[in-house]
Amino acid sequence: MSTLAGIRVVEFAEGVAGPLAALRLADLGASVTKVEPACGDWLRGAAPALPGSEMSAAFFELNRGKRSVALGADPPAARLLMRALVANADVFITDRGDGELGSLGLDEIGTEPFALNPRLVIASVSPWGARGPLADCKGSELTAQAMAGYTRYLGSHGEPARRLGADVASAGTATFAVQAVLAALLWRNRSGRGQRITLSLLNSLLAMKSIHLAAQSDPDVYAGPRVGGASNPPERGWRTRDEPIFFSFGGSVGAQGRPGWVQFVEEAGLSRLLDDPRFDKTGRNSTGHGIDVHELRAEYEREFARHPADELVAIIRKHGGNAATYQRADHALAHAQTRALNIVGEVLSAAGSAVKVRAYPARFSRLRPALDGVAPRLGEHTAAVAAESGIRGSVLAQMLAEGGLATDAEAQCAPSAQPRPAGSSITSRNR
Amino acid sequence: MTDATTGPLAGTRVMDVSIMAAGPWTGALLGMLGAEVIKVEPPAGDGTRWVMPTQRGMGTNFISMNVNKKDIILDFKTAQGREAALKLAATCDVFVQNFRVGVIERLGLDYESLRKVNPRLVYCAISGFGETGPLAKAGCADPIMQAFSGFARANGAPGDALEAFRFTGFIDLTTASVATEAVLAALLEREVSGEGQKVEVSMLEAALEIQATRIAELLGAGLIPHPLGSESPGLAPDRAFQALDHEIFVTVHNEGEWGGFCEAIEHPELAQDTRFATSRLRVTHRAELNAAIEPVIRAKPAIWWLRVFQRKGVPSGLAHHFETFRHHQQVVANEMIARVTTRDWGVVSVGGVPWHFSNTPCEVRAPARPGEHTAEVLAGLGMEQREAVPAGEKA
Numbered sequence: 001m002s003t004l005a006g007i008r009v010v011e012f013a014e015g016v017a018g019p020l021a022a023l024r025l026a027d028l029g030a031s032v033t034k035v036e037p038a039c040g041d042w043l044r045g046a047a048p049a050l051p052g053s054e055m056s057a058a059f060f061e062l063n064r065g066k067r068s069v070a071l072g073a074d075p076p077a078a079r080l081l082m083r084a085l086v087a088n089a090d091v092f093i094t095d096r097g098d099g100e101l102g103s104l105g106l107d108e109i110g111t112e113p114f115a116l117n118p119r120l121v122i123a124s125v126s127p128w129g130a131r132g133p134l135a136d137c138k139g140s141e142l143t144a145q146a147m148a149g150y151t152r153y154l155g156s157h158g159e160p161a162r163r164l165g166a167d168v169a170s171a172g173t174a175t176f177a178v179q180a181v182l183a184a185l186l187w188r189n190r191s192g193r194g195q196r197i198t199l200s201l202l203n204s205l206l207a208m209k210s211i212h213l214a215a216q217s218d219p220d221v222y223a224g225p226r227v228g229g230a231s232n233p234p235e236r237g238w239r240t241r242d243e244p245i246f247f248s249f250g251g252s253v254g255a256q257g258r259p260g261w262v263q264f265v266e267e268a269g270l271s272r273l274l275d276d277p278r279f280d281k282t283g284r285n286s287t288g289h290g291i292d293v294h295e296l297r298a299e300y301e302r303e304f305a306r307h308p309a310d311e312l313v314a315i316i317r318k319h320g321g322n323a324a325t326y327q328r329a330d331h332a333l334a335h336a337q338t339r340a341l342n343i344v345g346e347v348l349s350a351a352g353s354a355v356k357v358r359a360y361p362a363r364f365s366r367l368r369p370a371l372d373g374v375a376p377r378l379g380e381h382t383a384a385v386a387a388e389s390g391i392r393g394s395v396l397a398q399m400l401a402e403g404g405l406a407t408d409a410e411a412q413c414a415p416s417a418q419p420r421p422a423g424s425s426i427t428s429r430n431r
Numbered sequence: 432m433t434d435a436t437t438g439p440l441a442g443t444r445v446m447d448v449s450i451m452a453a454g455p456w457t458g459a460l461l462g463m464l465g466a467e468v469i470k471v472e473p474p475a476g477d478g479t480r481w482v483m484p485t486q487r488g489m490g491t492n493f494i495s496m497n498v499n500k501k502d503i504i505l506d507f508k509t510a511q512g513r514e515a516a517l518k519l520a521a522t523c524d525v526f527v528q529n530f531r532v533g534v535i536e537r538l539g540l541d542y543e544s545l546r547k548v549n550p551r552l553v554y555c556a557i558s559g560f561g562e563t564g565p566l567a568k569a570g571c572a573d574p575i576m577q578a579f580s581g582f583a584r585a586n587g588a589p590g591d592a593l594e595a596f597r598f599t600g601f602i603d604l605t606t607a608s609v610a611t612e613a614v615l616a617a618l619l620e621r622e623v624s625g626e627g628q629k630v631e632v633s634m635l636e637a638a639l640e641i642q643a644t645r646i647a648e649l650l651g652a653g654l655i656p657h658p659l660g661s662e663s664p665g666l667a668p669d670r671a672f673q674a675l676d677h678e679i680f681v682t683v684h685n686e687g688e689w690g691g692f693c694e695a696i697e698h699p700e701l702a703q704d705t706r707f708a709t710s711r712l713r714v715t716h717r718a719e720l721n722a723a724i725e726p727v728i729r730a731k732p733a734i735w736w737l738r739v740f741q742r743k744g745v746p747s748g749l750a751h752h753f754e755t756f757r758h759h760q761q762v763v764a765n766e767m768i769a770r771v772t773t774r775d776w777g778v779v780s781v782g783g784v785p786w787h788f789s790n791t792p793c794e795v796r797a798p799a800r801p802g803e804h805t806a807e808v809l810a811g812l813g814m815e816q817r818e819a820v821p822a823g824e825k826a
Binding site for chain 2: 003004014015016020024028039042043045046047048049050051056057058060061062112127128129130131132133134135137138139140141142143144146147148149150151152153154155159160161162163164165166167168170171172173174175176177178179180182183184185186187189191193195196197198199200202203204206207208209210211212213214215216217218221222223224225226228229230232234235236237244245246247248288289291317320321322323324325326327328329330331332333335336337338339340341343344355356357358361362363364365366367
C-alpha cells in the first residue's frame with residue numbers, strides 16, 4: 001500500500017515549487033487535483049515544448065498524474081467548487097495570497113483552526129515570505145537567487161550576473177514543502193488537527209546557505225580563509241589534456257585526513273610536489289576546496305596536460321581521492337552509474353508516444369513510488385471534479401456560464417493563432 | 432539545550448552517525464522539525480570541525496550542520512562502542528549514516544543488523560552515487576557531484592562550457608533535504624505498516640532533483656542544459672539587465688506580466704508585437720527582444736526599475752549580499768536567518784527554518800559540544816561512559 005493512498009491533494013499553484021511538491025506527493029500515492037487560472041499554469045507555455053505538442057516538457061514532467069480544473073474569466077463564480085474541493089481535501093498546496101483565496105470563498109484561510117476543514121494541511125508558498133514589506137510582491141526563481149546572494153558565487157565582479165542554470169530556489173522549496181506536508185500529516189495522526197505551513201523561495205535559499213551564513217557570521221572572530229568565497233575566480237576545475245576535472249584528497253574524518261595523496265602524486269608523475277613545502281602531504285590544502293588551491297592549481301595542471309581526464313580520474317579514485325569530469329547532463333543520464341539506479345523511466349503521453357521522465361529521487365526497501373500518468377490538458381477534468389465534489393449539473397452549467405470555470409480552456413487561451421516560425425525548433429539551440 | 436520541543440516531530444528520536452554535510456544536515460532538519468537527534472561522532476571527530484573558517488576554534492561548517500542535536504562520541508571499532516550503538520539504535524525511530532558504501536557493514540551497523548534490534552527503525556543511507564552500479568564505492572563530495580551530474584554545465588556566461596557554483600555544500604544540503612523528505616515518507620508509511628524500512632538517497636539523485644526542470648526539458652524535448660548567463664531556457668525576459676547604476680533582475684512568467692512589463696518600460700508597442708506574444712515566442716526571438724529592452728533599462732537606475740516593476744506586478748529584485756540581506760526587513764520579519772548562541776564559539780548566524788508551521792513551531796538551536804552528551808545518553812542506555820570511549824579520547 002502506498003504511504004499516501006487515500007490522501008487528497010488540491011494544488012492551486014503554478015510554475016515549479018508547488019507543482020513539483022504535489023508531484024512527489026502523487027508519487028507517494030496521493031491523488032492530486034490541480035486548479036489552474038483561466039489561461040493555465042504559466043509553465044505550460046514555457047519553452048521548450050514536447051515534440052508535436054504545445055505543452056512544455058517541464059510542465060509535462062511536473063504535472064503527470066494530476067487532474068486539471070480550469071477557472072474561467074471570473075473565478076469568484078467558482079467559489080462553491082473551491083470550497084467543496086478544499087473542504088474535502090487532506091492537503092492544499094497554494095502559491096496564492098490570502099486576498100485571492102478569499103475571493104474564491106476561502107476567507108478563513110488565515111485563521112486557526114481553519115473552520116472549513118480543521119484537518120487540512122495547508123502549504124503556502126510565496127517568493128518572499130508570508131510577512132514583511134515584500135509579502136505581496138511578485139518574485140521568481142531568478143529574483144530569489146539574486147536576493148539570496150546566490151549570483152555572487154558565479155562569474156566575476158564587474159561582469160554581467162549569472163544565475164544557477166538549475167531552478168534551485170523553486171525545486172528546493174518543493175522539497176521543503178513535501179517535508180512540511182509529510183511532517184504535518186504525521187502530527188495530524190496524533191493530534192487530529194491540520195495546520196498551515198508557509199514557505200518561500202528566499203527562505204529556502206537562505207536555509208540552504210547555512211554553511212555560508214555561518215562562515216560569514218562574524219568576520220572579527222573567524223580564523224582561516226573562507227573557502228568557496230564570492231570573490232574567488234570562476235571555478236572550472238583543473239585542465240587536463242582534454243576535459244577539465246575536479247578532484248580532492250584528504251578525506252573527511254579527523255584533523256589529519258586520510259592517506260592517498262602521496263601515492264597519487266607519485267603515480268601521476270608529480271613526485272616533485274613531495275618536496276615542495278607549499279603542499280601539505282594529504283592534499284587537503286591543494287585539492288578540492290583547499291585553502292591554497294588557487295595558488296597551486298597550475299602546479300598540477302602542468303603535468304595533467306599530458307593525461308586525458310578519464311585516466312586521471314581513474315588514478316585519483318584508485319588512491320582514495322574523489323574525482324569527476326564535468327559531464328553534460330545528457331552524458332550524466334547516459335552514464336552506466338545513472339542507468340544502474342533506474343533514474344529514468346517512460347510514460348505514454350496522451351498522444352500515445354513514450355516520454356522519458358525521472359523517477360522519485362530516493363529508493364525504499366518497501367515503498368514503491370509510482371512512475372506513471374500524463375499531464376492533463378487545461379481544464380480536462382473540470383466537469384468530472386465538479387460532479388465528484390457534489391456540484392449538480394445545473395450549478396456547474398451556471399458556473400461555466402458566469403465564467404467561474406472553463407471546460408475547454410485551452411481553446412479560449414490559445415495564442416491568437418501564432419504559427420511557430422519556420423526553423424524555430426527549440427532543440428536547435430542545443431550546444 | 433532543553434529537551435522540550437514543539438515541532439511536528441516532537442517525540443521522535445534520531446541517531447545520526449553521519450559526518451560532513453549531506454548526512455548531518457538531514458539530522459539537523461529532523462531536529463529543527465522537533466525530533467531529538469543524537470549525533471554520534473567517531474573519536475577522531477567529524478572532519479568539518481577543522482574545515483576553514485573556524486570561529487573561536489570550531490569549524491563554522493560543523494556549527495551550521497549540527498544545530499538541534501545532542502553530541503556523543505563512540506568508537507564503533509571497539510566491542511563496547513558497537514554495543515552502545517546497537518542499544519542506542521534500539522531506542523530510535525530514525526538512523527542516518529553516510530559512510531562510503533561497504534564501510535557500514537564492516538562496522539556491523541548495516542540495515543539488516545539494526546533491523547534485528549529495531550524492526551521499526553527507518554534507516555537512512557546517504558551515498559554519493561547510490562549503492563549499486565560501477566561507482567557505488569567511489570567517494571563523492573559537493574563539487575564532484577556538481578561535475579558529474581551536469582549541474583556545473585548549466586552555469587556560466589553564454590558560450591562558456593561550464594562553471595561550478597563556488598558555494599561549498601549546496602549539493603550536500605540538497606541531498607540532505609531529499610533524504611529528510613524520504614525519511615518522513617517512511618515514517619508515515621510506518622504508521623500504517625508498523626514497520627521501518629531502509630531509505631537510500633544518493634547525491635546523484637538529489638542533484639538531478641534540484642535540476643528537475645532542466646532534466647525534464649532534456650528528457651522531454653532534447654534540450655541539453657547549457658550556460659545562458661542570467662537567462663533561462665523557458666522564459667523571456669528572465670534575466671539581469673544593466674541599469675544606469677547596477678543590475679535589475681526581472682522575470683516575465685506569462686502574458687499578464689508581459690503586459691505589465693511593457694507598461695513599466697513605457698513601450699506599449701512591444702505588447703502588440705506578434706514576435707513577442709507568448710513566452711515561447713519571446714524565447715525564440717530572444718535576441719530581438721533583448722535588443723529592444725536593453726537600452727531602455729540602461730537609461731535609469733535599478734531602484735527606479737524595481738519600484739516601477741513592483742507597481743506593475745512584474746517579478747523583480749536586486750542582487751544582495753550577506754551584509755545587505757542579513758538586516759533586510761523581509762529576511763528579519765520571516766526569520767530566514769537564525770542566530771544561535773553557542774557555549775564555546777560565540778554567536779553564529781545560520782540558516783533559519785525553511786518551513787513555518789502554525790501549530791507546531793520549529794526553531795533552530797545551537798549545536799552541542801562534541802561529546803557533550805556522551806555520559807547522559809549512555810546512562811539512558813544503562814551504560815557508563817568509560818565503557819564506550821577510551822579515556823583520553825574524548826573531545
